[in-house]
Amino acid sequence: MRIELKQVVPFVLKDRLLQKTSDVWNTNLALLPGEYIKIQAPSGTGKTTFLNTLYSIRKDYTGNILIDGKSLQELSVDELAQMRQHKLSVVFQNLQLFPNLSAFENIELKRLLSPSYCSKEKIEWMAETLGITQLLQQKTGTCSYGEQQRIAILRALVQPFNWLLMDEPFSHLDDRNIAKAAALIDSECKARNAGLVIADLEADKHFNYTHQYSL
Amino acid sequence: MKQLNRLLHKLIYNSAGQARFVMALVGLSVAIILLLMAVQLQVNYYQLLNGKNNQDSVANFLVLNKELTNETVGASSLSEKEIANIKAQPFFESVGSLTPSRFKASIQSNSERFPFYTDIAFESVPAEFIDINNKDWQWDETSAFLPIIVPNQFLDFYNFQFSFSQNLPQLTPQVVKMVVLKVTLQGNGTPYEMKGRVVGLSNRISSMMVPQNFMDWANKHFAPIDGNNKPSRVVVRTKDPGNPALKKYLQSNGLITDAEKTRFSRYRQIVGYVVNISAITGVLLLAFALLIFTLFIQLTIASCKDEIQLLVLLGASPKQLRIFLMKRFFPPNIIIVFIAFIVIGITQFFLGYWLQQKQIYVASYPSFYTLFTALVLLLVIGLVNFKTITNYLK
Numbered sequence: 001m002r003i004e005l006k007q008v009v010p011f012v013l014k015d016r017l018l019q020k021t022s023d024v025w026n027t028n029l030a031l032l033p034g035e036y037i038k039i040q041a042p043s044g045t046g047k048t049t050f051l052n053t054l055y056s057i058r059k060d061y062t063g064n065i066l067i068d069g070k071s072l073q074e075l076s077v078d079e080l081a082q083m084r085q086h087k088l089s090v091v092f093q094n095l096q097l098f099p100n101l102s103a104f105e106n107i108e109l110k111r112l113l114s115p116s117y118c119s120k121e122k123i124e125w126m127a128e129t130l131g132i133t134q135l136l137q138q139k140t141g142t143c144s145y146g147e148q149q150r151i152a153i154l155r156a157l158v159q160p161f162n163w164l165l166m167d168e169p170f171s172h173l174d175d176r177n178i179a180k181a182a183a184l185i186d187s188e189c190k191a192r193n194a195g196l197v198i199a200d201l202e203a204d205k206h207f208n209y210t211h212q213y214s215l
Numbered sequence: 216m217k218q219l220n221r222l223l224h225k226l227i228y229n230s231a232g233q234a235r236f237v238m239a240l241v242g243l244s245v246a247i248i249l250l251l252m253a254v255q256l257q258v259n260y261y262q263l264l265n266g267k268n269n270q271d272s273v274a275n276f277l278v279l280n281k282e283l284t285n286e287t288v289g290a291s292s293l294s295e296k297e298i299a300n301i302k303a304q305p306f307f308e309s310v311g312s313l314t315p316s317r318f319k320a321s322i323q324s325n326s327e328r329f330p331f332y333t334d335i336a337f338e339s340v341p342a343e344f345i346d347i348n349n350k351d352w353q354w355d356e357t358s359a360f361l362p363i364i365v366p367n368q369f370l371d372f373y374n375f376q377f378s379f380s381q382n383l384p385q386l387t388p389q390v391v392k393m394v395v396l397k398v399t400l401q402g403n404g405t406p407y408e409m410k411g412r413v414v415g416l417s418n419r420i421s422s423m424m425v426p427q428n429f430m431d432w433a434n435k436h437f438a439p440i441d442g443n444n445k446p447s448r449v450v451v452r453t454k455d456p457g458n459p460a461l462k463k464y465l466q467s468n469g470l471i472t473d474a475e476k477t478r479f480s481r482y483r484q485i486v487g488y489v490v491n492i493s494a495i496t497g498v499l500l501l502a503f504a505l506l507i508f509t510l511f512i513q514l515t516i517a518s519c520k521d522e523i524q525l526l527v528l529l530g531a532s533p534k535q536l537r538i539f540l541m542k543r544f545f546p547p548n549i550i551i552v553f554i555a556f557i558v559i560g561i562t563q564f565f566l567g568y569w570l571q572q573k574q575i576y577v578a579s580y581p582s583f584y585t586l587f588t589a590l591v592l593l594l595v596i597g598l599v600n601f602k603t604i605t606n607y608l609k
Contacts, residue, residue, distance in 0.1 A: 057528065077532065077533050078532050078533070078534060081527070081530055081531065081532030081533070081534075081535075082532070083530075084528075084529065084530030085530040085532075096525055096528060096529075098226060098522065098525065100226070101222070101225065101226065105222055105225070108218070108222065109219070109222045109223075109526075109529070110529055110530075112218055112219040112222065113219070113529060113530050113531055113535075114530070115219075159530075
């Protein structure tokens with residue numbers, strides 16, 4: 001799945017972008033299938049805005065985003081739902097878990113939206129890899145932020161996707177857990193021939209990036 | 216899908232209270248029962264008024280004449296225009312003029328045991344208004360007898376008053392029909408005698424009735440030439456003597472009839488208002504209950520708005536959520552409409568049975584209109600649910 005950005009300028013960043021240039025905003029940029037993209041930028045420069053725009057949560061921008069040649073703005077709600085179920089997965093910065101559901105239920109809910117892709121055994125295996133097996137029956141509202149981050153990462157991996165969008169996914173993880181999570185993400189992306197877009201504050205070597213952009 | 220619904224149910228269920236849902240359903244049930252009851256009442260009311268079993272053959276015929284006042288004394292006859300006007304009214308099915316005899320007449324019995332004599336006047340009416348189907352009800356100049364129909368009140372008056380005062384025997388209807396009477400007509404000076412016989416007793420018109428062709432013949436031969444030929448009374452057949460419109464027409468045209476037969480119009484009007492008010496109340500209550508139910512759906516969706524938004528973010532399609540929410544909110548409505556219909560059915564069965572004991576006949580099962588209303592209600596509730604959910608998911 002090819003993503004093209006054509007002179008995209010979010011309303012909230014309009015004034016700021018008049019004073020400086022960006023690798024992403026107000027330019028033409030193509031994200032090709034299977035590419036690993038790193039967006040590195042300090043706080044407040046629009047990392048979350050960028051990922052939310054790609055995920056079509058925000059539509060307050062000028063310019064155009066094309067998904068396989070089709071404008072993102074023109075997708076119907078049902079097409080958007082289909083895209084989120086089968087082509088685009090996400091790890092939100094604020095994680096967006098249901099606090100009243102257990103970790104397993106949070107993951108299961110996502111799995112059932114695009115059924116027959118990932119088995120329960122696979123979930124258990126991935127949970128073990130991430131070291132959260134013991135948390136599966138616990139309500140996510142009672143888990144630590146680092147634990148919730150791993151649950152959110154696991155949830156993003158139970159569906160089919162062409163692109164995985166991640167917004168500071170390792171901010172509360174220690175190096176050991178980051179390494180485990182990054183290895184799992186990498187293998188899952190490879191298995192799907194999928195690309196990933198990760199937005200973070202600092203430079204890192206978690207993945208073998210195709211491109212690194214700054215905002 | 217089942218597992219997904221279970222998880223969605225857990226999410227939505229935790230956000231919106233089950234107690235509120237049940238309360239909204241109870242409110243809607245009461246409103247539906249009231250509305251269906253109002254429809255059934257209207258049907259029952261219509262059946263009571265128009266059902267064949269409940270019709271009174273006497274009440275369907277009314278004799279109309281002008282009310283006698285100082286102004287109408289001596290001018291009580293009805294003009295052709297007035298009769299045409301009566302015929303034009305929708306509540307009268309047919310109208311017949313009553314022709315009075317304009318000659319003197321008397322009847323007496325031939326029997327020694329029954330020395331009865333009285334002066335009398337006859338009236339005639341077209342045969343279709345006569346309720347005695349008797350082969351003897353015909354006359355021509357060669358006939359041996361003049362057939363006469365006597366009002367039941369006359370026989371009662373004779374049996375329970377006149378016979379005592381004159382020391383005469385009481386007579387059963389069978390005996391009366393066997394007595395041969397001497398009928399004497401007087402008009403142009405010479406008395407004309409003929410035999411007469413009672414062929415039937417009737418409650419319909421309280422006059423001594425003779426066949427129309429006899430009346431025409433007798434009036435021609437015995438009435439004064441310059442007499443008034445116009446009828447003073449007409450007999451009308453009506454489906455509904457209690458019709459308030461009929462009563463109003465009579466009043467506004469200075470006509471009167473047997474008040475006994477029309478006095479129900481007032482009661483009917485009142486009952487009609489009550490039934491209509493119950494229907495209006497039912498509709499208002501239903502609207503109110505639908506409003507509550509709609510608000511409840513909105514409240515439920517609003518109280519789990521965050522969850523729904525997150526579900527949409529994760530890729531749940533609005534269509535999936537709409538189906539899920541419809542599955543949650545609509546099926547209980549089918550059950551309550553069904554229960555409401557069953558309640559109406561049971562009530563109607565016992566009402567029918569109870570009224571039957573009082574010789575009042577209504578169907579012992581709910582009407583088609585009630586069933587139709589129930590189905591329409593279900594459709595309306597379904598549409599309201601669907602619309603609310605769709606609007607809210609936007």
